[in-house]
Amino acid sequence: MTLISTNETINSISQDSLTAMLNDYFVIAQDALTSMGFVVQLSIVASIYLFSYLIASRLRKKISPIKESADSSTHSLQSVVNRFLDVVFPMLAISFLTLATLLGERYDIETWLINTVLIIAVLAFLNTVVGAVVEGENLIAFMRWVMLPLVFLHLVGILPHIISVLETVAINIGNVEVSFYGIGRVLVFGIILFWLGRAFRMVGRNLIRNHKNLDVTTKEVFTKVFEVALFCVGFLVLLNIMGINLTALAVFGGALGVGLGLGLQTIASNFISGIIILLDHSLTIGDFVELEDGSKGFVREFRMRYTVLETYDGKDILVPNEKFINSLLTNWTHKDPKQRYRIDFSVAYKTDIRAMCDIIRAAVAEHPQVISGDDIPFEERPDCEIDSFGDSGVNMFVEFWMYGVDDGKNRVGGDLLLIVFETLRKHNIEIPFPQREVRVLNDKELSALKAHEDRKDD
Incomplete structure (x- = not known):
């Protein structure tokens, strides 16, 4: 109780x-x-x-x-x-x-x-x-x-x-001495710096690339410089947050220079080669290039270490930047997007070559992607000429100019071969094929031929 x-x-x-x-x-x-x-x-x-x-x-x-536009060029x-x-x-x-x-x-x-x-x-x-x-x-x-x-x-x-x-x-x-506060501070500010760096990188890159007063190569140079400067600033800020004395970077810079000269020379070479390519305007986005080893494709993106080439079959080729400097490079579309191509065919010897050439020129000129017309210079109009005299017929070829590369969406060569084939068939022009003449000899002829060969040997 x-x-x-x-x-x-x-x-x-x-x-x-x-x-x-x-x-x-x-x-x-x-x-x-x-x-x-x-x-x-x-x-x-x-x-x-x-x-x-x-x-x-x-x-x-x-x-x-x-008002924001759906167009990718919107600033x-x-x-x-x-x-x-x-x-x-x-x-x-x-x-x-x-x-x-x-x-x-x-x-x-x-x-x-x-x-x-x-x-x-x-x-x-x-x-x-x-x-x-x-x-x-x-x-x-x-x-x-x-x-x-x-x-x-x-x-x-x-x-x-x-x-x-x-x-x-x-x-x-x-x-x-590592305190819990120091660890937490580095984690928190590291995540914030990572997010801010990515956000500023995206905004800055879009601002530079959508600037109308700069050409493509200059935009790429500024983009690279901006990304490198942003990375350096973020790295220095993070070092300061970690409490590392920035004066020690002088020693670190000397060690880094030795490392670049020994182990990182390939990376440094690729980076510097990329800057040189952008500054000398030898490559631009959209160029169709062919390397010495046969690799070819459209230039889609410049990165710090490599350049991305997109092939017609949808593959991306990552080419080190120094390869564009040290090896032979063919740029098909850098200065002039117009390219000249040719297709080959043969006709019989009995063909009226002059009349046939006029017919083929007119047929090829009707293709919408072939450059033709009276306002086009004579040397850029479709032309049909004799290449050589073959065993079975006259070897001919057609030269034509077009914008872009004859592949992918612009498969003009295959279309023109079909047009030439249909045009020749329509006008009853014979396309020759290899022929061989076989003679059957009797016993008398064989004896005479053998005697003739014996006399030649004597």
């Missing part, structure tokens, strides 16, 4: 204490919500949001959103401007709330409501930005469940205390 009564007494005291505490909090909240300071802060917050909305609306009227600056117009209102509100907080601290004015609204506005804005800009479910989850809580802890002033606790938990590896 005594134990039960004691527990009831303790429970009664706990409930009374909890009730009293809740009543105290309720009274404090009621006093805060009914105070003149709350009304003033609420008015300031409402005025800030109204003023920010008016400025954002005015700015949106001045800078109208750019990437369009999406940047449109996204800026979408976030200008919350950015203005956050800026004015921050300014109000600083002024309140300076003149000793209550700003607890403004601080609360500022924290909520910052977290909501960052969450919206993460959903609109970041790609990839894993990266979005990392930003929302790691970065946003860290931002919240920083805004409420708890993060410095957590950092000081994490710094005390460390592991000594020789002369190096």
Whole structure:
């Protein structure tokens, strides 16, 4: 009985204490919500949001959103401007709330409501930005469940205390001290730098490649330089975050130079060869090239180490850049997309060659991809000529000019062979085939032939 009564007494005291505490909090909240300071802060917050909305609306009227086109040549600056117009209102509100907080601290004015609204506005804005800009479910989850809580802890002033606790938990590896805070900082900022580097790389590459005042090779050079500079900046920032003294890079640079001269000379040679190719305009995107070893295809992309050639059968050939410098290269379409080709055929000796040539020229000129017409120079019009005199007939050929390469979608040679065949058959022109004459000799003729051969031997 005594134990039960004691527990009831303790429970009664706990409930009374909890009730009293809740009543105290309720009274404090009621006093805060009914105070003149709350009304003033609420008015300031409402005025800030109204003023920010008016400025954002005015700015949106001045800078109208750019309609994005489905065309691949659409400038990437369009999406940047449109996204800026979408976030200008919350950015203005956050800026004015921050300014109000600083002024309140300076003149000793209550700003607890403004601080609360500022924290909520910052977290909501960052969450919206993460959903609109970041790609990839894993990266979005990392930003929302790691970065946003860290931002919240920083805004409420708890993060410095957590950092000081994490710094005390460390592991000594020789002369190096590794703390939990250092590991977490490298992981968090490393992921952020990786994402920022990829995002800036994509935006910068699109901006450069879609610039109308630059040619293709210059765009590729600027793209390469931008990617290398971005990588170097990210690498240096990550080293600084890791706490590595950047003055030590002088020694590292000397070691790297020795490494390039010994083990990495092929990679360095390919990189420098790629820069030379882009600067001397010997290759451009879309050129059809043929290498000394017989590899051929269209130039589709320049990379730091190699160039991508796309063949007609859908294969990608990765050719080291130095191969374009050190070996023989045939560029079919660099200066002039027009190419000359020929097809061969034969006709019988009894054919009227002059009339037949006129007929073949006219038939070949009707092909839509063959360059022909009175306005075309004479040397570029279809021409039919004698190549040689064969055993069974006259060997002829047709020369013609066309745009592009005679392969893939432009299989003109096969079409013209069929046209020539049908034209010859239509005009009853004989296409010769190898013939052999066989004579059967009797006994007298064999004896005479043998005697003749014997006399020749004597």
